Amino acid sequence: xxxxxxxxxxxxxxxxxxxxxxxxxxxxxxxxxxxxxxxxxxxxxxxxxxxxxxxxxxxxxxxxxxxxxxxxxxxxxxxxxxxxxxxxxxxxxxxxxxxxxxxxxxxxxxxxxxxxxxxxxxxxxxxxxxxxxxxxxxxxxxxxxxxxxxxxxxxxxxxxxxxxxxxxxxxxxxxxxxxxxxxxxxxxxxxxxxxxxxxxxxxxxxxx
Amino acid sequence: xxxxxxxxxxxxxxxxxxxxxxxxxxxxxxxxxxxxxxxxxxxxxxxxxxxxxxxxxxxxxxxxxxxxxxxxxxxxxxxxxxxxxxxxxxxxxxxxxxxxxxxxxxxxxxxxxxxxxxxxxxxxxxxxxxxxxxxxxxxxxxxxxxxxxxxxxxxxxxxxxxxxxxxxxxxxxxxxxxxxxxxxxxxxxxxxxxxxxxxxxxxxxxxxxxxxxxxxxxxxxxxxxxxxxxxxxxxxxxxxxxxxxxxxxxxx
Numbered sequence: 005x006x007x008x009x010x011x012x013x014x015x016x017x018x019x020x021x022x023x024x025x026x027x028x029x030x031x032x033x034x035x036x037x038x039x040x041x042x043x044x045x046x047x048x049x050x051x052x053x054x055x056x057x058x059x060x061x062x063x064x065x066x067x068x069x070x071x072x073x074x075x076x077x078x079x080x081x082x083x084x085x086x087x088x089x090x091x092x093x094x095x096x097x098x099x100x101x102x103x104x105x106x107x108x109x110x111x112x113x114x115x116x117x118x119x120x121x122x123x124x125x126x127x128x129x130x131x132x133x134x135x136x137x138x139x140x141x142x143x144x145x146x147x148x149x150x151x152x153x154x155x156x157x158x159x160x161x162x163x164x165x166x167x168x169x170x171x172x173x174x175x176x177x178x179x180x181x182x183x184x185x186x187x188x189x190x191x192x193x194x195x196x197x198x199x200x201x202x203x204x205x206x207x208x209x210x211x212x
Numbered sequence: 213x214x215x216x217x218x219x220x221x222x223x224x225x226x227x228x229x230x231x232x233x234x235x236x237x238x239x240x241x242x243x244x245x246x247x248x249x250x251x252x253x254x255x256x257x258x259x260x261x262x263x264x265x266x267x268x269x270x271x272x273x274x275x276x277x278x279x280x281x282x283x284x285x286x287x288x289x290x291x292x293x294x295x296x297x298x299x300x301x302x303x304x305x306x307x308x309x310x311x312x313x314x315x316x317x318x319x320x321x322x323x324x325x326x327x328x329x330x331x332x333x334x335x336x337x338x339x340x341x342x343x344x345x346x347x348x349x350x351x352x353x354x355x356x357x358x359x360x361x362x363x364x365x366x367x368x369x370x371x372x373x374x375x376x377x378x379x380x381x382x383x384x385x386x387x388x389x390x391x392x393x394x395x396x397x398x399x400x401x402x403x404x405x406x407x408x409x410x411x412x413x414x415x416x417x418x419x420x421x422x423x424x425x426x427x428x429x430x431x432x433x434x435x436x437x438x439x440x441x442x443x444x445x446x447x448x449x450x451x452x453x454x455x456x457x458x459x460x461x462x463x464x
Contacts, residue, residue: 016305055333132215132463156335
């Protein structure tokens, strides 16, 4: 199996590479690239994302043909894609970080700054928080409800269709922290930094 | 609910751990990679390396250590010490650090914090503030391990780094550091009240009660400690169980 981590200069993806490499060892052929041909021929894609919604979308758009290739992969060919952090947020139609920015529009919804109740909750939301599983998700196989995951973010994805939500986390309100829609998977938390539980989620995705 | 983090810090000099864990099972007590792995396996919420190498020539050593550690530890890794320019940050992040901690360079030029957080995102920019009490409820920023007085008010500086995009503040009391008499709670409380980003408490931990005070009385989001873990007085697990028993939420 060929899995590609999309390297589109979205900031620091070393940790994503390290943890996927650890889990994939001997089982999966892992590529880190923005090469359109290689992406097209992969079986699965990992879409990381760090920094602002706008900077990630801008970086994706700056690589010729990348957005269309990803869309074909996900929407037309229905192959599995895993978005992490801003990688997940970009599934939305629109984001409001830095400036109003059009997202990929794969799952209807928007990305807004977390309502921290006038400073009652510090932002960014940094650290380990429990996830509350809302529906069965293939990437949660053998993951216990209330497992701890590592978060670093100030914005949250609000999907229109709540049935895509596979987990939430409690930080000032119930924040969407995982979605599954057909072949699309995404987590707001960082499985690559969430110790053994996080590696298990990566393993579940690679085993799909 | 968001958990309070416990962060062990390893001081690294010329590629070797200076104050390190003294466990019998350690093959090489000076190996930072091995020590980081032990911490991560025992439940540390993050790992922090502080490079105290004096010269610039040995920068590559810390990069190599970060690279090896990041391949074995799958919890967040923060690296500080000698981070002076964008290239230093790029090198550390590419090697596998998740966050970098900026100290003197932020004091010299707060625009560097702005530039760095714009380029890499606030999530990976920690500003380390070393503060010393100068009078009642007044603290001043010091650099170079507490040797150089800057004349800058610590509280005002904390607010300023937040405005410039810092994602977290690592706050060390120079009066308390190494004393094992507990964090400077007044300093912590003042800064956590005046800023809206997470503050990591540092400097002075001698007992598990001090960790409790840092979180509950000082309002810190995370507590950093070095010697109480290094010398095996307490394990990370002891600290977490103790805090949990006193109703402080931690990742168990």
